[in-house]
Amino acid sequence: MNHAKRKRILADRYANSNIMKSQSLDGIAERSARFIEKCLQSVGRSLHDYAFDGVTHQLFHPHGSDSLRNLQDEEIMKQVAFDDSLQNRLIQYYWPSLHKLIGQALSVFVKPRQTPLADELVLSAARKTDPAQFTLLNRMQDKAYEMEYMDMAAECLDHMAAGIDTTGDGLCFLMWELSQPRSFHIQRRLQQELMANPHVSFDKLQYLDAVVMEGLRCFPAIPMSLPRYVPTGGRTINGFFIPERTIVSSQAYSTHRIDQAVFPEPDLFNPERWLEEKGETDRKRLFFAFASGGRGCIGKHLALAEMKILLRDVYSRFTTLPDITMSDKDMQMADQLISSQPRGKKCLLRLEPLENDTRTYG
Numbered sequence: 001m002n003h004a005k006r007k008r009i010l011a012d013r014y015a016n017s018n019i020m021k022s023q024s025l026d027g028i029a030e031r032s033a034r035f036i037e038k039c040l041q042s043v044g045r046s047l048h049d050y051a052f053d054g055v056t057h058q059l060f061h062p063h064g065s066d067s068l069r070n071l072q073d074e075e076i077m078k079q080v081a082f083d084d085s086l087q088n089r090l091i092q093y094y095w096p097s098l099h100k101l102i103g104q105a106l107s108v109f110v111k112p113r114q115t116p117l118a119d120e121l122v123l124s125a126a127r128k129t130d131p132a133q134f135t136l137l138n139r140m141q142d143k144a145y146e147m148e149y150m151d152m153a154a155e156c157l158d159h160m161a162a163g164i165d166t167t168g169d170g171l172c173f174l175m176w177e178l179s180q181p182r183s184f185h186i187q188r189r190l191q192q193e194l195m196a197n198p199h200v201s202f203d204k205l206q207y208l209d210a211v212v213m214e215g216l217r218c219f220p221a222i223p224m225s226l227p228r229y230v231p232t233g234g235r236t237i238n239g240f241f242i243p244e245r246t247i248v249s250s251q252a253y254s255t256h257r258i259d260q261a262v263f264p265e266p267d268l269f270n271p272e273r274w275l276e277e278k279g280e281t282d283r284k285r286l287f288f289a290f291a292s293g294g295r296g297c298i299g300k301h302l303a304l305a306e307m308k309i310l311l312r313d314v315y316s317r318f319t320t321l322p323d324i325t326m327s328d329k330d331m332q333m334a335d336q337l338i339s340s341q342p343r344g345k346k347c348l349l350r351l352e353p354l355e356n357d358t359r360t361y362g
């Protein structure tokens with residue numbers, strides 16, 4: 001089955017209409033409550049636990065992980081997240097002859113990824129015959145699609161890996177920024193919107209949406225180049241003819257900064273820019289955090305729901321502040337070739353109940 005056909009089948013369970021179903025959302029909200037319970041003192045890998053439990057809920061509920069409460073499940077998450085072996089694998093793919101020469105030396109520094117616990121989780125889940133109707137596994141088990149057991153397991157493993165670091169790191173960078181004194185007025189405005197609208201659905205809250213979009217614009221979890229082959233016959237791009245099979249690429253980090261008429265002061269974290277009517281079409285056109293087109297992110301609506309539900313639950317009750325052990329250096333974006341992660345591999349924040357927080361911010 002080719003990629004486009006396969007993707008059409010799977011996309012059904014990631015469509016916004018499916019994500020917005022109560023069984024899907026209730027599962028995310030339950031994990032958001034567990035997250036707050038777990039880390040009233042610190043936010044770190046727990047965001048990755050949250051993303052892990054969220055994506056496995058969508059993949060194979062009721063057989064998903066419970067890493068926010070169960071240490072064994074957390075070990076699975078750790079095995080998949082913070083993967084440093086991508087460089088090695090990409091060199092192997094794009095420069096096989098170079099890899100033959102330096103592969104052995106490389107693997108001394110960058111161990112090839114092995115994920116036996118995660119493999120076991122998906123192999124066992126893919127065997128279940130009773131996944132909930134909203135899950136990806138339920139869709140794949142539909143006899144009409146003739147998918148084999150190993151194929152389903154492999155697909156689930158890919159989606160699981162794709163849904164942990166991305167959502168986890170996206171939240172880390174965003175919550176870190178909201179916790180800085182320079183952004184406290186933004187945190188306050190978000191809290192005010194959330195407290196004034198306790199019964200409004202998370203996807204109808206304008207400022208929450210602006211905060212998430214700006215977070216993903218400034219700190220896209222996959223900021224680097226996404227390579228594609230130019231199709232047969234070549235293509236003319238911006239007046240330049242590019243022959244077929246040339247590798248071209250585009251990257252979120254650049255498209256989010258390149259046109260200062262669309263994103264003035266591009267390095268400034270400024271959610272207000274998303275509220276302006278003028279320029280809306282151009283902002284959406286240049287927003288590339290989830291890429292776009294046939295290879296764009298299938299989990300976009302799930303990721304947005306996870307991010308917004310967690311931010312709603314945290315900022316309607318708490319103020320977040322950087323833990324004193326953290327430094328700016330810990331939170332620099334570390335280049336993982338395609339994805340990024342905080343250099344210190346941690347993001348510790350303090351959650352202070354709003355009723356105790358009498359500070360006012362500009």
Ligand code: HEM
Nearest residue numbers: 159162163166167170221222226290291295297298299303
């Ligand atoms: C903030 C969170 C996320 C970001 C920023 C993100 C970003 C991206 C990007 C940029 C791509 C395109 C990669 C490429 O072109 O090579 C992609 C693909 C993909 N993403 Fe996400 N993603 C996120 C969350 C998720 C989640 C929660 C899932 C869970 C299912 C997911 C599943 C996938 C899959 C399966 C693909 C490959 C799609 C294909 O082969 O056509 N992502 N994602």
